[in-house]
Amino acid sequence: MTKYYLDRYLSNQTFYKIQSQSIIDNPDQRIVDDLNSFTESALYFSETLFSAVIDLISFSNILFSIYPPLFVVLFVYSIGGTVISIFLGKNLVSLNFMQEKKEADFRYGLVRVRENAESIAFYSGEANEMQFLLQRFTSAFKNMSKLLICSRNLEFFTSGYSFLIQIIPAAVVAPMYFSGKIAFGVINQSVSAFSHILADFSLIVYQFETISAFAAVIDRLGEFDNLLDSSNPKHHSDPSEGISLIYSNVKSLPEPESNGSIPIEKLQKLVDIEHLTVETPSGTALVRNLSLVINKNEHLLVTGPSGSGKTSLLRAMCGLWSTGKGKIIFYVKDVEDNQPSISSGVVALEVDTGSDKYGELGRPSNRNYEGIFFLPQKPYMVLGTLRQQLLYPTWAEDAISTADGTKPTGSLPFLKQAPKSEHTSQKPSKPTTEDLIQVLEDVRLSYILSRFSSLDTSHEWSSVLSLGEQQRLAFARLLLSKPQLVILDESTSALDEANEVHLYKQIEKAGITYISVGHRQTLYDFHKKNLRISTKEPSSAEPNWSIESIDRETV
């Protein structure tokens, strides 16, 4: 179940939507704790129900042979008990639901302190953090107090209910004993059979607390499950709504014209943006009616005031945001045909938006395999070794290792990776250790190898590497992946100018076309075109962008 939920959580960028739009609270807690409680409680209830049925069958016969009216008493008593316990414990489901949420919020607060330890320490923000954490804890504590009061009332009733069981059957059959119809031992027999059967009928009374906790877990999982289903593209009512992202598959070179030449624009087109309007998820238009073509080696610099929507444009290009309208077409090469020759004579540019390859929205499962790479503003370091940092996100280590570094034995089904699809087989071949060492030299990071002794040591990389070093590591990933197009969102903001120049030269040398977002004047040197986005009246329908060539001589 964990793997099933993880698969759905990580597909279609659902994890991003949940986090950026705060759709539901604490998905991690739902995957870890709620799934655990769900499976445990489901098993427990199945067992309890099964033994109750066996018990009922065995003791009904005995009780019926003693005195049939005892059954009527038993029914009335158990139904009355169930109604009262439902009344007393009716708030338990919502209280349990909130308890799960509040405890998870508190835990998440602590995780954020751990993740942002250095920033908090620099700010000396301990007192604020303490207050913030105590607020969350107090909230969980108050809810727990309500939960305890509700459980206490229910417990009082349940105890009284179970004590009366000892008296009721004896009181019912006592007249029969005094009139000499039954022996004294039969009273004991009837008490025993009565309490067994009543326990079976009173499952709701005795298990009310567990049932309400189970119901809260089902609620939380159900909410999560619906959300995961709704972000599956198959459930979208109209896939044409919003921004369409199309990956057009260039199967081969275009047809030569009558004079034997190939139109340069057809040969080199990488991205075509048509009438694109990007809006925030709340509906504010940021970039309006943008039309733009990016050809091979026509490096584009996106500039504009802070908050004008530069990163949002990149989000739309990566498919993270689809609010707005217009079309973005990426011309990606098919790896099987990636060395076409003009003499092959095969023609045309094939637009492949078929559902078989890219899904109904025409999006591939991993854009890195399509030759498009994205470097985000905040460098992201994975948990693991330096080798894993460099291979991320295009390749993964083959074996799944446990925390102590040993490889798992046995054949647990969830450790098996899904069979490689036709699409993932297009991954570039995995770099060797020499390639990794070389790329570290290319980004001027070879000294970290000697500092950390080998490529296979694990560290908390985001803490032990400076921001600039993390940005250089991100460029190393890019150089290894060798994409056709890279989208850089202020990816050199923490670097000195010499390193920035060096890295841009490296990617230019590798033949990678890049689109950068940035504020620095130095960036103009490496780009051919400048897209300026301005902040205009949100109500205005006028385009708020302009594009101009950058003349390297005059910069």
Ligand SMILES: Nc1ncnc2c1ncn2[C@@H]1O[C@H](COP(=O)(O)OP(=O)(O)OP(=O)(O)O)[C@@H](O)[C@H]1O
């Ligand atoms: N999830 C969101 N929901 C609503 N509005 C958002 C969301 N994310 C960003 N915005 C808003 O969209 C606008 C554009 O944000 P964006 O990050 O694209 O700006 P930017 O031009 O890249 O700025 P900077 O140069 O400061 O990085 C901002 O006003 C921001 O507050």
